[in-house]
Amino acid sequence: MRPPPRATEYEYVDTVNLNLLCCICYCPFIDPVSSPCGHTFCRLCASAALSSAQTCPVDRAPLSLAQLQPAARVITSMVEELQVPRGALEVHVEECGHGLVTCEVCQSAVKNKDIEAHATECPGSTVTCPDCREPILRSGFSEHASICQEATMSCPHISHGCPWEGKRRLFYSDHKSSCPFEAIKGFFILNDQKMDALTRLNMTLKSEISDLRTEIAILRDAPPVPVPAAFLPPIVEETADRMGQLLLDTDLLRGELMNINAGFSALEMRQDVALLNETARLREEMHSVRALCQAVQSQLLNFALDRRKETSSNITSSVLTSTFNALAGSSGDSGNTTGNASPPLSAKKGSAARPVVPGRSDSSTGTKL
Structure with missing residues (x-):
């Protein structure tokens, strides 16, 4: 161009x-x-x-x-x-801002003066997703934004009180399975349907009451019909009966509306109580699971301590046995060497030496050998 x-x-x-x-x-x-x-x-x-x-x-x-x-x-x-001058007409036609040119990307006809603005909104151009940084066609960007796994989203139950907000992929992998409101999703759906039905019924009744009030106001404000004196007095019984019927219908509709409002309030209270009970039950289950985990953790800790004590006892017994054997061997070698060198003191006095038995006490000294 x-x-x-x-x-x-x-x-x-x-x-x-x-x-x-x-x-x-x-x-x-x-x-x-x-x-x-x-x-x-x-x-x-x-x-x-x-x-x-x-x-x-x-x-x-x-x-x-x-x-x-x-x-x-x-x-x-x-x-x-x-x-x-007419001689410049051909040049003007080529350069006229209102002439149509074909976009090289989407192949659509665009005015020459609008080609720069079209480049920023061309459906065939490629844009980068700000969340996942993937190149996306501009025409499909809205659809991609609704399914992008890196986009930030809120929990679908945010209207019911769930405060979670994070990446879409974390919602499906982590939060959806642990969201306490997901377990009672069906209850919320039924509740919303009933609420919509009651709202529509309430609007219909309000419209009927408004029409009746308008009709009554028109009848009250209507000027009396002039009746010639020669005529008989107007028959007011039919009008009185109709007015009485309208007032009766109005009272009935008002009573029905009050009953509907009372039923709506009672239904809302029952739903709140059911939701509180379900929340309490889920909280108790969480406490039970937490207590069970703590008990298992305590048993594992006791088991580890018992194993450690048993291992330490075995090692101590092995060391004591080895030490006793070593001491017994060294005592035997020392006795043989002394016997060869000189007799004991009791032999010189003519008394026989008594053997030493482990675990017995010497009667003369009172020492346990």
Whole structure:
């Protein structure tokens, strides 16, 4: 696509009004835009000027490209009425902003002046999901947003009091199976259906009562029908009977409405009580499971302590046995060496040495051997 034409590329047949000249290029406007301070420029001229300085080229007031707005319709109409020589018609047709061009992405026909805006909303273009960072077609972005596993969502039972909020994948993998409101979802559905039915019935009864009240007000405000004196007095019995019937119907409807309201309040109270009972039951089950887990944990801890004590006792017995055997062996070797060197003191005195028996006490010394 060719770039937009510049104002200097056109030659006009008639003299151009000075109010239609751009303050930057001093040529008639091409795609005019206006600033908040009231000055009008060509779009290309304003973009080029603001790229070097963020101020209005006329009064130097602060100005940015985002603040530029399309010029007033009267200015655009006056510019479009300017005539150029017929020789420039072919060039104008190629560069006319109202000409149709085909989008290379979605193959739809778009006006030449709208092609840039179409690029930001083209259904065939690709956008990146802000949650999962996956490239998605713009036309399918809404559907993807409703099923994206990385998107943040609230629990479907948020209207019933569940405060959970997190990733969609965590809802299906973790929260859905543990949500206490999911177990009584059917109860909520039935409750909502009954509530809708009662609401519709209530609205119908209110509408009927309103119609009856309107009819009664009309009858009360209606002027009396003039009756000529020559005629018999009007028959008021039928009117009185009808009024009495209407009042009776109104009282009956009012009583039915009060009964419905009372039943609705009682139903709401029963539902609240049922919900509280179910919540208490679930809480008790959670406490029971927690107590069972603590008991199992305590048994495992006692079992580990018993195993540790048993292992420590076995090790101590093995060490004592080895030590006793070592001491017994060293005592035997020492006795043999002493017997070969010199006789004991009791042998020198002519008394026989008594054998030492483990576990018995010496009667002379009282020492347990």
